[in-house]
Amino acid sequence: MATRHLVAEESELAEDGDRVLTDVRGTEVAVFRVDGEFHALANFCVHQGGPLCEGELSGEYGVADDGWTWAYDDRQKNITCPWHGWRFDVRDGESIDDDQYRVPTYDVETEDGAVYILR
Numbered sequence: 001m002a003t004r005h006l007v008a009e010e011s012e013l014a015e016d017g018d019r020v021l022t023d024v025r026g027t028e029v030a031v032f033r034v035d036g037e038f039h040a041l042a043n044f045c046v047h048q049g050g051p052l053c054e055g056e057l058s059g060e061y062g063v064a065d066d067g068w069t070w071a072y073d074d075r076q077k078n079i080t081c082p083w084h085g086w087r088f089d090v091r092d093g094e095s096i097d098d099d100q101y102r103v104p105t106y107d108v109e110t111e112d113g114a115v116y117i118l119r
């Protein structure tokens with residue numbers, strides 16, 4: 001059964017794009033705020049073990065609603081590993097570039113202004 005761990009106060013994650021990096025039972029974990037929701041990701045890149053969660057956040061280009069043009073989704077949901085540039089979606093840990101890769105994620109709960117992860 002997963003145990004709940006306090007990782008931050010909600011006030012530390014007040015804006016989209018904010019993140020808190022912490023240690024939970026010997027594992028580095030980051031909690032990100034994306035689109036008003038919290039997501040937790042292991043600070044471990046599945047390529048060569050780089051500090052993924054210390055990388056840059058960004059949005060993403062995709063096909064616009066008209067199906068013909070490009071549109072930029074500016075939600076800061078993608079993290080780029082600072083070592084070699086692999087990119088992952090912080091909401092589900094999935095690789096942006098190759099769906100055979102995924103970084104561990106953790107469930108997040110909030111209560112009374114505090115943010116917890118389950119691990």
Ligand code: FES
Pocket residue numbers: 045046047048049050051052081082083084085086
């Ligand atoms: S260790 Fe992250 S891209 Fe290489």
